[in-house]
Amino acid sequence: WAKAEGGGELRFFSERMNQNSAARLRLESELRRAVAEEAFTLYYQPKLDVTTHRFTSMEALIRWPQGDKMVSPADFIPLAEETNLIVPLGAWVLRRACMDTMTLGQQLGYVPGIAINLSARQFRQPGLLDAVRDAIEASAIPPEKVELEITESMVMDDVESAIETMRALRDLGVELAIDDFGTGYSSLSYLKRFPVNTLKLDRAFVGDLPHDAEDAAITESVIVLAKTLKLHVVAEGVETRDQLAFLSEQHCAYVQGFLLARPGPLEAMPDIFCSGFT
Ligand code: C2E
Ligand code: MG
Ligand code: MG
Ligand code: MG
Numbered sequence: 001w002a003k004a005e006g007g008g009e010l011r012f013f014s015e016r017m018n019q020n021s022a023a024r025l026r027l028e029s030e031l032r033r034a035v036a037e038e039a040f041t042l043y044y045q046p047k048l049d050v051t052t053h054r055f056t057s058m059e060a061l062i063r064w065p066q067g068d069k070m071v072s073p074a075d076f077i078p079l080a081e082e083t084n085l086i087v088p089l090g091a092w093v094l095r096r097a098c099m100d101t102m103t104l105g106q107q108l109g110y111v112p113g114i115a116i117n118l119s120a121r122q123f124r125q126p127g128l129l130d131a132v133r134d135a136i137e138a139s140a141i142p143p144e145k146v147e148l149e150i151t152e153s154m155v156m157d158d159v160e161s162a163i164e165t166m167r168a169l170r171d172l173g174v175e176l177a178i179d180d181f182g183t184g185y186s187s188l189s190y191l192k193r194f195p196v197n198t199l200k201l202d203r204a205f206v207g208d209l210p211h212d213a214e215d216a217a218i219t220e221s222v223i224v225l226a227k228t229l230k231l232h233v234v235a236e237g238v239e240t241r242d243q244l245a246f247l248s249e250q251h252c253a254y255v256q257g258f259l260l261a262r263p264g265p266l267e268a269m270p271d272i273f274c275s276g277f278t
Helices: 007-019 022-037 077-082 086-108 120-124 128-139 152-156 159-171 188-193 213-228 241-249 266-275
Strands: 041-049 054-066 069-071 113-117 146-151 175-181 198-201 232-235
Touching (some): 022 077, 022 086, 077 086, 120 128, 120 159, 213 241
Parallel strands (some): 054 113, 113 146, 175 198
Antiparallel strands (some): 054 069
16 A cells, blocks of 8 residues: 555554664663663763973763674664653763873872763753753862863754753853864855864865865865964874874864773873874
């Protein structure tokens, strides 16, 4: 009878099938239990200050341990968003990341910066400010050490209310970064109005540096743009010495990527922060 339904109906039907599939339901209930049991862990990826060759901060990247495997966020963050489980999960990430950073700070003798990814739903829900405030208070982290990463698409849905949320977050003393910069569709006139501190150049522009002339031009432009707007700039996904050399020549202040350090558990951070990168 599917034939009689017509294309649109059929597509709708198969989407519903997909949404209600047994696999999805199983994943959802596993995710729900994992959130209740806080069965997640955070990996950290340090960020290098290109001029001093020192690591100054790190980004929290969530992992879901399953047996001896680590499930990556791409495989469960979208479902966490759809089911609203991202709200308790996101609050857990904020707390854990701030507390881990203070633990690391005690070992290092100074508190490094911590960048924490927010998801779209989390950014839009009214409890976000409380969750951020809670994480800061529970850990006693200096708020200016915390940088929240948002993406252009999260902001462009409703620019005015997003700017309000960003201002309220800045009023808590935390910093803001635009993640995956260059892949979204925010216009420069909006960028000027966003109370953000940092642009993170998406790794899509970094992978083929320095050979790809277009990527090189885009990278240079974003670095200059950031400087003009008095923003910090971070290049993501740096994997080779050539990429690092190019970015350094272009005066890109910060870099992150497998060349410098892969994401790893908190326990691996003291050694990495103490040795820097040469
Ligand atoms: P992102 O915030 O842009 O994070 C960078 C991703 O690139 C990470 O993947 C990281 O492991 C990977 N990466 C870092 N350096 C390199 C490199 O040199 N080469 C390559 N090929 N990849 C590199 P990961 O950890 O799988 O995270 C993927 C995305 O999931 C993140 O992208 C972020 O959007 C999201 N995410 C991660 N943790 C959280 C979280 O706690 N909450 C939320 N809402 N989203 C998260
Ligand atoms: Mg990020
Ligand atoms: Mg991202
Ligand atoms: Mg990114």
